Amino acid sequence: MLLISNCFFAQVHEQRIVESNQLNAPVFISVEPLAEKSENYQTLSEKEYVISFCQQYAPEYVSLIQSSYSSPNNWSRTVNGVGQTINFNPQNREEIIKEFETIIHETTHHKNSFSGFLIEPSVYLVLSEQERQISNNFFNSDFIARVVSSEAQDKIFRYKTYVSKQSGVGANVEGIVGLMDEYSAYQNGCTAALIAYDNALKNKDTTLAITFLKSAMATHYAYYEFNIFIGAYVQYARLYNPEVHQQILKLNTLKRAYSLNTQRFLNSLQIIQSASTRLKGNYRSVKYTADYYNKTYVDFEKEYMKNFDSDLQALKSNP
Numbered sequence: 001m002l003l004i005s006n007c008f009f010a011q012v013h014e015q016r017i018v019e020s021n022q023l024n025a026p027v028f029i030s031v032e033p034l035a036e037k038s039e040n041y042q043t044l045s046e047k048e049y050v051i052s053f054c055q056q057y058a059p060e061y062v063s064l065i066q067s068s069y070s071s072p073n074n075w076s077r078t079v080n081g082v083g084q085t086i087n088f089n090p091q092n093r094e095e096i097i098k099e100f101e102t103i104i105h106e107t108t109h110h111k112n113s114f115s116g117f118l119i120e121p122s123v124y125l126v127l128s129e130q131e132r133q134i135s136n137n138f139f140n141s142d143f144i145a146r147v148v149s150s151e152a153q154d155k156i157f158r159y160k161t162y163v164s165k166q167s168g169v170g171a172n173v174e175g176i177v178g179l180m181d182e183y184s185a186y187q188n189g190c191t192a193a194l195i196a197y198d199n200a201l202k203n204k205d206t207t208l209a210i211t212f213l214k215s216a217m218a219t220h221y222a223y224y225e226f227n228i229f230i231g232a233y234v235q236y237a238r239l240y241n242p243e244v245h246q247q248i249l250k251l252n253t254l255k256r257a258y259s260l261n262t263q264r265f266l267n268s269l270q271i272i273q274s275a276s277t278r279l280k281g282n283y284r285s286v287k288y289t290a291d292y293y294n295k296t297y298v299d300f301e302k303e304y305m306k307n308f309d310s311d312l313q314a315l316k317s318n319p
Protein backbone atom coordinates (compact mmCIF):
# COMPACT_ATOMS: atom_id res chain seq x y z
CA MET A 1 0.00 0.00 0.00
CA LEU A 2 2.77 2.40 0.84
CA LEU A 3 4.50 1.52 -2.42
CA ILE A 4 1.45 2.28 -4.55
CA SER A 5 0.96 5.71 -3.08
CA ASN A 6 4.60 6.55 -3.78
CA CYS A 7 3.75 6.40 -7.45
CA PHE A 8 0.77 8.70 -7.28
CA PHE A 9 1.61 11.46 -4.88
CA ALA A 10 4.31 14.07 -4.68
CA GLN A 11 6.05 12.97 -1.52
CA VAL A 12 7.93 15.46 0.56
CA HIS A 13 9.98 13.01 2.54
CA GLU A 14 12.01 15.18 4.80
CA GLN A 15 11.95 18.73 5.97
CA ARG A 16 14.59 20.44 8.00
CA ILE A 17 15.84 23.86 8.89
CA VAL A 18 19.56 24.46 9.07
CA GLU A 19 21.88 27.30 9.84
CA SER A 20 23.39 29.11 6.92
CA ASN A 21 27.05 30.03 6.80
CA GLN A 22 26.45 32.98 4.52
CA LEU A 23 23.09 34.29 5.70
CA ASN A 24 21.70 35.15 9.06
CA ALA A 25 18.33 33.63 8.29
CA PRO A 26 17.80 29.89 8.71
CA VAL A 27 17.53 27.80 5.54
CA PHE A 28 14.44 25.64 4.83
CA ILE A 29 15.15 22.36 3.06
CA SER A 30 12.75 19.75 1.81
CA VAL A 31 13.51 16.50 0.04
CA GLU A 32 11.32 14.50 -2.35
CA PRO A 33 12.14 11.30 -4.20
CA LEU A 34 12.15 11.67 -7.99
CA ALA A 35 9.31 9.84 -9.68
CA GLU A 36 11.03 8.05 -12.52
CA LYS A 37 14.15 6.65 -10.96
CA SER A 38 14.28 3.41 -9.10
CA GLU A 39 16.45 2.38 -6.19
CA ASN A 40 18.55 0.40 -8.64
CA TYR A 41 19.59 3.55 -10.43
CA GLN A 42 22.71 4.23 -8.44
CA THR A 43 25.90 2.42 -9.24
CA LEU A 44 27.14 -0.31 -6.99
CA SER A 45 30.25 1.64 -6.14
CA GLU A 46 28.26 4.59 -4.83
CA LYS A 47 26.53 2.31 -2.37
CA GLU A 48 29.87 0.83 -1.37
CA TYR A 49 31.28 4.24 -0.53
CA VAL A 50 28.26 4.99 1.64
CA ILE A 51 28.50 1.60 3.33
CA SER A 52 32.17 2.10 4.10
CA PHE A 53 31.39 5.50 5.65
CA CYS A 54 28.52 4.02 7.62
CA GLN A 55 30.77 1.19 8.78
CA GLN A 56 33.03 3.77 10.37
CA TYR A 57 30.43 6.05 11.99
CA ALA A 58 27.20 4.12 12.42
CA PRO A 59 27.95 0.41 11.89
CA GLU A 60 24.49 -0.51 13.23
CA TYR A 61 23.01 0.96 10.04
CA VAL A 62 25.17 -0.88 7.48
CA SER A 63 22.63 -3.69 7.03
CA LEU A 64 19.85 -1.18 6.32
CA ILE A 65 21.94 0.58 3.64
CA GLN A 66 22.77 -2.81 2.19
CA SER A 67 19.15 -3.89 1.87
CA SER A 68 17.34 -0.64 1.02
CA TYR A 69 19.76 2.15 0.00
CA SER A 70 18.17 5.33 -1.31
CA SER A 71 20.61 7.52 -3.25
CA PRO A 72 20.60 11.33 -2.98
CA ASN A 73 20.75 11.33 -6.78
CA ASN A 74 17.22 9.91 -6.69
CA TRP A 75 15.84 12.86 -4.75
CA SER A 76 14.83 16.36 -5.70
CA ARG A 77 15.46 19.07 -3.17
CA THR A 78 14.18 22.56 -2.58
CA VAL A 79 16.10 25.06 -0.52
CA ASN A 80 14.00 28.02 0.64
CA GLY A 81 11.47 26.95 -1.96
CA VAL A 82 13.95 26.91 -4.86
CA GLY A 83 14.63 23.62 -6.66
CA GLN A 84 18.20 22.34 -6.52
CA THR A 85 20.03 19.75 -8.54
CA ILE A 86 21.75 17.11 -6.48
CA ASN A 87 24.97 15.74 -7.88
CA PHE A 88 25.94 13.47 -5.07
CA ASN A 89 29.54 12.36 -5.26
CA PRO A 90 30.08 9.59 -2.68
CA GLN A 91 33.85 9.83 -3.10
CA ASN A 92 33.67 13.21 -1.44
CA ARG A 93 33.52 12.52 2.28
CA GLU A 94 32.08 15.97 3.00
CA GLU A 95 29.08 15.15 0.83
CA ILE A 96 28.37 11.90 2.64
CA ILE A 97 28.62 13.72 5.97
CA LYS A 98 26.18 16.35 4.75
CA GLU A 99 23.68 13.83 3.37
CA PHE A 100 24.10 11.10 5.96
CA GLU A 101 21.01 11.65 8.09
CA THR A 102 18.78 12.19 5.06
CA ILE A 103 20.16 9.02 3.45
CA ILE A 104 19.10 7.08 6.56
CA HIS A 105 15.69 8.83 6.56
CA GLU A 106 15.02 8.03 2.88
CA THR A 107 16.44 4.53 3.18
CA THR A 108 14.06 3.90 6.09
CA HIS A 109 11.13 4.96 3.88
CA HIS A 110 12.33 2.56 1.22
CA LYS A 111 12.47 -0.25 3.74
CA ASN A 112 9.04 0.72 5.18
CA SER A 113 7.47 0.68 1.72
CA PHE A 114 7.20 -3.09 2.13
CA SER A 115 4.33 -2.54 4.58
CA GLY A 116 6.39 -2.36 7.71
CA PHE A 117 7.98 -0.01 10.20
CA LEU A 118 11.67 0.11 10.91
CA ILE A 119 12.44 0.47 14.60
CA GLU A 120 16.16 -0.12 14.20
CA PRO A 121 18.05 -2.07 11.53
CA SER A 122 17.65 -5.33 13.45
CA VAL A 123 13.97 -4.74 14.30
CA TYR A 124 11.40 -4.40 11.52
CA LEU A 125 7.68 -4.85 12.22
CA VAL A 126 5.44 -5.89 9.32
CA LEU A 127 1.69 -5.23 9.20
CA SER A 128 -0.34 -8.40 8.74
CA GLU A 129 -2.55 -8.72 5.67
CA GLN A 130 -5.60 -8.22 7.86
CA GLU A 131 -4.13 -5.11 9.50
CA ARG A 132 -3.35 -3.68 6.08
CA GLN A 133 -6.88 -4.22 4.85
CA ILE A 134 -8.38 -2.63 7.93
CA SER A 135 -6.12 0.42 7.82
CA ASN A 136 -6.73 0.94 4.09
CA ASN A 137 -10.13 2.39 4.93
CA PHE A 138 -9.00 4.88 7.53
CA PHE A 139 -9.61 8.60 7.06
CA ASN A 140 -6.93 11.04 5.87
CA SER A 141 -4.80 12.72 8.51
CA ASP A 142 -6.02 16.20 7.48
CA PHE A 143 -9.22 15.49 9.47
CA ILE A 144 -7.23 16.28 12.61
CA ALA A 145 -7.72 19.99 11.83
CA ARG A 146 -10.92 19.61 13.84
CA VAL A 147 -8.99 18.79 17.03
CA VAL A 148 -5.87 20.93 16.41
CA SER A 149 -6.23 24.69 17.00
CA SER A 150 -5.54 27.01 14.09
CA GLU A 151 -2.77 28.59 16.14
CA ALA A 152 -1.09 25.18 16.38
CA GLN A 153 -1.65 24.48 12.69
CA ASP A 154 0.21 27.70 11.89
CA LYS A 155 2.98 27.19 14.38
CA ILE A 156 3.92 23.56 13.80
CA PHE A 157 6.68 23.57 11.18
CA ARG A 158 5.79 20.30 9.46
CA TYR A 159 1.98 20.59 9.73
CA LYS A 160 1.28 21.92 6.25
CA THR A 161 3.60 19.47 4.52
CA TYR A 162 2.32 16.32 6.16
CA VAL A 163 -1.24 16.74 7.40
CA SER A 164 -2.92 19.72 5.75
CA LYS A 165 -5.73 19.30 3.26
CA GLN A 166 -3.42 20.24 0.37
CA SER A 167 -0.94 17.57 1.32
CA GLY A 168 -0.74 14.49 -0.92
CA VAL A 169 2.00 12.71 1.02
CA GLY A 170 1.60 9.27 2.61
CA ALA A 171 1.43 10.82 6.09
CA ASN A 172 -1.86 12.41 5.02
CA VAL A 173 -3.48 10.02 2.56
CA GLU A 174 -2.54 6.85 4.41
CA GLY A 175 -3.75 8.14 7.74
CA ILE A 176 -2.12 6.86 10.88
CA VAL A 177 -0.13 4.20 9.00
CA GLY A 178 1.48 6.92 6.86
CA LEU A 179 2.17 9.00 10.00
CA MET A 180 3.93 6.02 11.58
CA ASP A 181 6.08 5.54 8.46
CA GLU A 182 7.21 9.17 8.73
CA TYR A 183 7.74 8.90 12.50
CA SER A 184 9.95 5.85 11.92
CA ALA A 185 11.96 7.68 9.21
CA TYR A 186 12.62 10.76 11.38
CA GLN A 187 13.45 8.60 14.38
CA ASN A 188 15.97 6.46 12.50
CA GLY A 189 17.60 9.44 10.75
CA CYS A 190 18.00 11.28 14.03
CA THR A 191 19.24 8.20 15.89
CA ALA A 192 21.80 7.35 13.20
CA ALA A 193 23.15 10.93 13.22
CA LEU A 194 23.59 10.71 17.00
CA ILE A 195 25.38 7.36 16.75
CA ALA A 196 27.74 9.07 14.28
CA TYR A 197 28.12 11.99 16.72
CA ASP A 198 29.08 9.56 19.46
CA ASN A 199 31.61 7.73 17.28
CA ALA A 200 33.15 10.97 16.02
CA LEU A 201 33.62 12.05 19.64
CA LYS A 202 35.22 8.72 20.49
CA ASN A 203 37.64 9.38 17.60
CA LYS A 204 38.33 12.80 19.14
CA ASP A 205 36.95 14.57 16.07
CA THR A 206 34.89 17.22 17.84
CA THR A 207 34.20 19.27 14.71
CA LEU A 208 32.67 16.29 12.93
CA ALA A 209 30.77 15.31 16.07
CA ILE A 210 29.20 18.76 16.23
CA THR A 211 28.24 18.55 12.56
CA PHE A 212 26.34 15.31 13.22
CA LEU A 213 24.79 16.72 16.38
CA LYS A 214 23.51 19.77 14.51
CA SER A 215 22.14 17.50 11.81
CA ALA A 216 20.17 15.55 14.43
CA MET A 217 18.99 18.79 16.01
CA ALA A 218 17.55 19.98 12.68
CA THR A 219 15.04 17.11 12.72
CA HIS A 220 14.68 16.05 16.37
CA TYR A 221 11.60 18.18 17.06
CA ALA A 222 9.72 15.99 14.53
CA TYR A 223 9.26 13.92 17.70
CA TYR A 224 6.86 16.49 19.16
CA GLU A 225 5.20 17.22 15.82
CA PHE A 226 4.45 13.61 14.95
CA ASN A 227 3.24 12.86 18.46
CA ILE A 228 0.77 15.72 18.02
CA PHE A 229 -0.31 14.39 14.60
CA ILE A 230 -0.62 10.78 15.79
CA GLY A 231 -2.28 11.74 19.08
CA ALA A 232 -4.71 14.04 17.26
CA TYR A 233 -5.51 11.25 14.81
CA VAL A 234 -6.45 8.89 17.64
CA GLN A 235 -8.36 11.66 19.42
CA TYR A 236 -10.32 12.57 16.29
CA ALA A 237 -11.21 8.89 15.81
CA ARG A 238 -12.27 8.57 19.46
CA LEU A 239 -14.54 11.63 19.24
CA TYR A 240 -15.93 11.41 15.71
CA ASN A 241 -15.29 7.95 14.30
CA PRO A 242 -15.58 5.32 17.05
CA GLU A 243 -15.47 2.45 14.58
CA VAL A 244 -12.02 3.46 13.30
CA HIS A 245 -10.97 4.17 16.88
CA GLN A 246 -11.77 0.59 17.89
CA GLN A 247 -9.88 -0.69 14.86
CA ILE A 248 -6.79 1.43 15.59
CA LEU A 249 -6.62 0.04 19.11
CA LYS A 250 -6.58 -3.48 17.66
CA LEU A 251 -3.66 -2.83 15.29
CA ASN A 252 -0.99 -4.43 17.44
CA THR A 253 1.83 -4.00 14.93
CA LEU A 254 1.13 -0.28 14.62
CA LYS A 255 0.95 0.10 18.38
CA ARG A 256 4.22 -1.73 18.92
CA ALA A 257 5.81 0.40 16.20
CA TYR A 258 4.61 3.52 18.01
CA SER A 259 5.89 2.38 21.42
CA LEU A 260 9.30 1.24 20.20
CA ASN A 261 9.91 4.24 17.93
CA THR A 262 8.93 6.49 20.83
CA GLN A 263 11.42 4.83 23.17
CA ARG A 264 14.22 5.28 20.67
CA PHE A 265 13.23 8.85 19.84
CA LEU A 266 13.17 9.75 23.56
CA ASN A 267 16.60 8.24 23.92
CA SER A 268 17.84 10.49 21.10
CA LEU A 269 16.27 13.55 22.74
CA GLN A 270 18.11 12.62 25.92
CA ILE A 271 21.44 12.46 24.04
CA ILE A 272 20.79 15.92 22.54
CA GLN A 273 19.88 17.32 25.96
CA SER A 274 23.05 15.97 27.56
CA ALA A 275 25.32 17.31 24.80
CA SER A 276 26.27 20.36 26.83
CA THR A 277 27.67 18.14 29.59
CA ARG A 278 29.53 15.97 27.15
CA LEU A 279 30.92 18.70 24.89
CA LYS A 280 31.80 21.06 27.76
CA GLY A 281 33.44 24.22 26.34
CA ASN A 282 32.83 23.08 22.76
CA TYR A 283 29.09 23.33 23.37
CA ARG A 284 29.39 27.11 22.91
CA SER A 285 29.11 26.67 19.13
CA VAL A 286 26.00 24.50 19.52
CA LYS A 287 24.14 26.55 22.09
CA TYR A 288 22.84 29.19 19.69
CA THR A 289 21.40 26.48 17.42
CA ALA A 290 19.87 24.59 20.36
CA ASP A 291 18.25 27.75 21.74
CA TYR A 292 16.86 28.61 18.33
CA TYR A 293 15.21 25.22 17.82
CA ASN A 294 13.87 25.13 21.36
CA LYS A 295 12.39 28.58 21.17
CA THR A 296 10.98 28.19 17.66
CA TYR A 297 9.99 24.53 17.37
CA VAL A 298 10.05 22.77 20.73
CA ASP A 299 8.56 24.91 23.50
CA PHE A 300 5.10 25.31 22.00
CA GLU A 301 4.89 21.78 20.55
CA LYS A 302 5.99 20.13 23.78
CA GLU A 303 3.23 21.92 25.68
CA TYR A 304 0.62 21.38 22.97
CA MET A 305 1.36 17.65 22.84
CA LYS A 306 -0.14 17.35 26.34
CA ASN A 307 -3.61 17.73 24.79
CA PHE A 308 -3.19 14.27 23.32
CA ASP A 309 -1.57 12.52 26.27
CA SER A 310 -4.33 10.04 27.02
CA ASP A 311 -4.84 9.15 23.36
CA LEU A 312 -1.11 8.52 22.94
CA GLN A 313 -1.11 6.40 26.08
CA ALA A 314 -3.95 4.30 24.67
CA LEU A 315 -1.77 3.60 21.65
CA LYS A 316 0.98 2.27 23.89
CA SER A 317 -1.21 -0.10 25.85
CA ASN A 318 -1.67 -3.77 25.13
CA PRO A 319 -5.21 -4.99 24.64
Ligand SMILES: [Zn+2]
Pocket: 012, 013, 014, 105, 109, 182, 185, 186
Ligand atom coordinates in the same frame (compact mmCIF):
# COMPACT_ATOMS: atom_id res chain seq x y z
ZN1 LIG B 1 10.08 11.22 5.36
